Amino acid sequence: MKPYAELTKEELTELRKELKAEYKEYQGRELRLDMSRGKPSIEQLDLSMGMMDVLDSDSDLTCDDGTDCRNYGVLDGIAEAKELLADMMEVRPEQIIIYGNSSLNVMFDTMSRSMTHGVMGSTPWCKLDKVKFLCPVPGYDRHFAMTEYFGIEMINVPMNEDGPDMDMVEELVASDDSIKGIWCVPKYSNPTGVSYSDDVVRRFARLEPAAADFRIYWDNAYTVHHLYDRGQDHLIEILAECKRAGNPDLAIKFASTSKISFPGSGIAALAASENNLVDIKKQLKFQTIGHDKVNQLRHVRYFKGIHGLVEHMRKHADILRPKFEAVVEILDRELGGLGIGSWTNPRGGYFISFDSLEGCAKDIVARCKKAGLVMTGAGATYPYGKDPHDTNIRIAPSYPPLEDLREAMELFALCVKLVSVDKLLKEMEQQ
Amino acid sequence: MKPYAELTKEELTELRKELKAEYKEYQGRELRLDMSRGKPSIEQLDLSMGMMDVLDSDSDLTCDDGTDCRNYGVLDGIAEAKELLADMMEVRPEQIIIYGNSSLNVMFDTMSRSMTHGVMGSTPWCKLDKVKFLCPVPGYDRHFAMTEYFGIEMINVPMNEDGPDMDMVEELVASDDSIKGIWCVPKYSNPTGVSYSDDVVRRFARLEPAAADFRIYWDNAYTVHHLYDRGQDHLIEILAECKRAGNPDLAIKFASTSKISFPGSGIAALAASENNLVDIKKQLKFQTIGHDKVNQLRHVRYFKGIHGLVEHMRKHADILRPKFEAVVEILDRELGGLGIGSWTNPRGGYFISFDSLEGCAKDIVARCKKAGLVMTGAGATYPYGKDPHDTNIRIAPSYPPLEDLREAMELFALCVKLVSVDKLLKEMEQQ
Numbered sequence: 065m066k067p068y069a070e071l072t073k074e075e076l077t078e079l080r081k082e083l084k085a086e087y088k089e090y091q092g093r094e095l096r097l098d099m100s101r102g103k104p105s106i107e108q109l110d111l112s113m114g115m116m117d118v119l120d121s122d123s124d125l126t127c128d129d130g131t132d133c134r135n136y137g138v139l140d141g142i143a144e145a146k147e148l149l150a151d152m153m154e155v156r157p158e159q160i161i162i163y164g165n166s167s168l169n170v171m172f173d174t175m176s177r178s179m180t181h182g183v184m185g186s187t188p189w190c191k192l193d194k195v196k197f198l199c200p201v202p203g204y205d206r207h208f209a210m211t212e213y214f215g216i217e218m219i220n221v222p223m224n225e226d227g228p229d230m231d232m233v234e235e236l237v238a239s240d241d242s243i244k245g246i247w248c249v250p251k252y253s254n255p256t257g258v259s260y261s262d263d264v265v266r267r268f269a270r271l272e273p274a275a276a277d278f279r280i281y282w283d284n285a286y287t288v289h290h291l292y293d294r295g296q297d298h299l300i301e302i303l304a305e306c307k308r309a310g311n312p313d314l315a316i317k318f319a320s321t322s323k324i325s326f327p328g329s330g331i332a333a334l335a336a337s338e339n340n341l342v343d344i345k346k347q348l349k350f351q352t353i354g355h356d357k358v359n360q361l362r363h364v365r366y367f368k369g370i371h372g373l374v375e376h377m378r379k380h381a382d383i384l385r386p387k388f389e390a391v392v393e394i395l396d397r398e399l400g401g402l403g404i405g406s407w408t409n410p411r412g413g414y415f416i417s418f419d420s421l422e423g424c425a426k427d428i429v430a431r432c433k434k435a436g437l438v439m440t441g442a443g444a445t446y447p448y449g450k451d452p453h454d455t456n457i458r459i460a461p462s463y464p465p466l467e468d469l470r471e472a473m474e475l476f477a478l479c480v481k482l483v484s485v486d487k488l489l490k491e492m493e494q495q
Numbered sequence: 496m497k498p499y500a501e502l503t504k505e506e507l508t509e510l511r512k513e514l515k516a517e518y519k520e521y522q523g524r525e526l527r528l529d530m531s532r533g534k535p536s537i538e539q540l541d542l543s544m545g546m547m548d549v550l551d552s553d554s555d556l557t558c559d560d561g562t563d564c565r566n567y568g569v570l571d572g573i574a575e576a577k578e579l580l581a582d583m584m585e586v587r588p589e590q591i592i593i594y595g596n597s598s599l600n601v602m603f604d605t606m607s608r609s610m611t612h613g614v615m616g617s618t619p620w621c622k623l624d625k626v627k628f629l630c631p632v633p634g635y636d637r638h639f640a641m642t643e644y645f646g647i648e649m650i651n652v653p654m655n656e657d658g659p660d661m662d663m664v665e666e667l668v669a670s671d672d673s674i675k676g677i678w679c680v681p682k683y684s685n686p687t688g689v690s691y692s693d694d695v696v697r698r699f700a701r702l703e704p705a706a707a708d709f710r711i712y713w714d715n716a717y718t719v720h721h722l723y724d725r726g727q728d729h730l731i732e733i734l735a736e737c738k739r740a741g742n743p744d745l746a747i748k749f750a751s752t753s754k755i756s757f758p759g760s761g762i763a764a765l766a767a768s769e770n771n772l773v774d775i776k777k778q779l780k781f782q783t784i785g786h787d788k789v790n791q792l793r794h795v796r797y798f799k800g801i802h803g804l805v806e807h808m809r810k811h812a813d814i815l816r817p818k819f820e821a822v823v824e825i826l827d828r829e830l831g832g833l834g835i836g837s838w839t840n841p842r843g844g845y846f847i848s849f850d851s852l853e854g855c856a857k858d859i860v861a862r863c864k865k866a867g868l869v870m871t872g873a874g875a876t877y878p879y880g881k882d883p884h885d886t887n888i889r890i891a892p893s894y895p896p897l898e899d900l901r902e903a904m905e906l907f908a909l910c911v912k913l914v915s916v917d918k919l920l921k922e923m924e925q926q
């Protein structure tokens with residue numbers, strides 16, 4: 065098939081008719097498909113059911129240092145859990161605070177604390193006239209929503225194939241001391257799947273922000289979430305690199321086991337420099353006596369260390385890989401060479417990013433919805449829900465069974481075609 | 496024995512010698528006793544070990560409405576957990592949000608949200624010159640510590656035998672719109688064990704605060720934590736009473752299962768009016784996708800409803816009751832009639848409150864420590880750690896085994912005598 069841009073008006077009109085008929089057929093099927101969120105599938109959840117057997121009423125819930133995990137105490141997490149998550153996050157256990165069930169919550173609390181109490185002694189952000197964050201786009205909608213909630217102004221920074229546009233980041237942070245942070249999903253990024261290159265990470269560690277309380281929010285959500293055994297993306301460890309660069313306090317790293325064990329019932333962690341940890345614990349001790357140590361112990365005893373966890377992630381990959389491959393295969397087959405869209409082919413993470421012709425994303429998502437397929441809302445991958453070119457759509461292949469996913473992607477491709485033809489015809493009419 | 500105040504200088508000096516010798520003997524024993532915190536004992540923790548068997552790898556972790564508890568979602572808790580905690584908190588399930596593992600954390604977040612975003616549309620507290628909280632004293636140190644952390648000025652309100660001094664509360668909240676809240680532990684209060692009378696609760700519900708964003712922080716920590724089957728303290732339900740009084744949004748209620756199942760691994764909840772809940776969820780949805788539903792399900796399936804939970808609390812009471820009775824028995828026996836201290840005799844909760852002669856509490860706690868007994872720091876039960884009369888000491892009988900507790904209380908009584916004699920002798924010398 066020729067690129068759509070090379071088709072005549074007649075050809076496009078004819079094509080439109082065919083696509084419409086096909087779409088109508090889909091509508092008749094009364095589908096109910098949901099690809100809106102990066103949720104693990106039931107099959108993936110089943111992988112961790114053994115975790116429910118790890119502790120029973122005969123278990124000794126004492127951890128290595130003698131702490132009874134059933135009682136109050138241990139503000140920053142039991143040593144075994146720190147070790148497991150430190151290995152996962154490629155840092156030392158001393159750099160870790162173990163939190164509750166959600167890294168999103170940890171990021172929120174980090175931002176909230178900065179609002180009310182500043183960062184390592186700085187003026188609380190709520191006392192400032194203006195606070196800004198840099199947001200590589202497309203990015204994670206929940207990062208942006210939280211930032212907006214705190215009244216922080218968001219500045220879009222384009223994502224390139226090796227990470228954010230670092231020229232722009234360097235210039236902005238150096239020139240504007242109201243810029244207090246940047247959101248990063250550095251590995252298998254949400255939604256592009258891009259992992260930051262060594263050069264990008266090194267430049268991050270060497271930023272010279274005008275604001276002393278500027279922090280890189282390094283959301284390492286997909287640190288062990290590879291799809292392939294070979295050719296895994298590897299990231300320079302940001303905290304060590306910051307230290308090497310003489311900026312030890314510049315970054316705060318977040319992660320959790322939500323997409324490893326159970327979403328919502330895993331354990332989350334933060335890693336940072338000694339100075340940052342002291343500052344954070346100053347707040348944390350007023351907020352809680354400690355997080356769920358029994359669940360920490362459950363995770364430690366189930367995975368038996370980082371090797372067990374990595375093996376466990378292989379099983380996730382075996383379930384996820386065919387789904388990612390099906391999405392790319394169908395997009396290649398259905399849309400390849402048509403010049404009406406581009407898509408990423410990540411080697412890990414939870415998302416594939418699709419870019420349509422300008423001004424088509426919203427219409428494509430609406431079309432999908434009308435035929436029973438819920439996608440992540442167009443615009444969601446941008447601050448304020450506003451995609452300036454209306455092109456980006458996040459594809460979340462994890463949750464639906466493979467058969468449903470194939471059907472969903474075929475419908476999606478059809479909607480892309482239909483909306484693109486409409487756009488091209490409209491442009492012709494306007495000329 | 497005569498009251499110490501009636502002893503002559505010679506009698507006191509002789510007594511001092513005897514007490515000193517006795518104290519020296521204690522020091523020789525190299526004791527290591529800790530009564531500083533309201534921690535459940537190992538025996539109590541063992542009561543809930545069955546909870547570890549409730550879920551296993553064959554369990555269906557689907558809840559009544561079909562939600563898979565293993566996956567993301569359900570911001571405010573699963574229906575079954577809402578029902579259980581609603582029954583415990585004497586409210587309707589619709590009035591409940593289920594949180595994570597700590598009600599302290601929920602209170603912190605409530606205060607933090609008020610700082611950054613105000614209350615139901617009010618000016619964020621961080622934008623105000625002055626924010627104040629009323630603090631019934633003696634009270635819970637962690638309430639006060641958190642309030643101080645947020646830079647909120649604390650005003651002491653005396654606790655009477657039926658609750659806080661309501662004349663003072665009514666007058667203060669009506670006259671000063673910078674007063675934004677009051678801390679209450681209304682049942683088996685920390686540390687006095689007092690439960691608020693019907694009259695006090697009714698007056699709370701009818702407060703007419705100058706500040707529209709004034710909230711009663713109703714920390715119902717010991718709602719089902721009775722020591723006796725008969726003669727249990729009963730509290731008028733505050734939310735219903737506020738509604739009746741035409742003040743539906745005035746109070747926010749907090750509770751958790753920390754001292755029911757496992758401290759740190761239980762579930763916490765907040766109960767409030769519809770308006771408050773809407774306001775709170777507006778924030779919560781940015782903070783998290785949801786709390787630990789598997790743990791919610793574990794609690795629900797273990798307790799099988801409020802009846803099971805109440806039965807479970809009887810077992811706690813059977814362990815705690817002898818300890819409380821031992822404390823009171825030893826205080827009665829050792830200090831009764833001496834006029835050097837008074838103490839409470841609560842019918843529930845986790846604490847007994849002791850009041851020494853003026854200016855003696857710090858010295859008593861220090862004396863105890865030097866002989867190997869750690870008590871809650873004197874002053875801890877007051878804002879800023881400052882007990883204006885230096886009299887109050889919180890006694891936490893729950894953790895030590897009964898034998899240790901008896902030994903600890905005998906040592907404590909001895910220290911009270913010793914410090915009191917010292918004080919009386921010093922006063923004589925100064926006259």
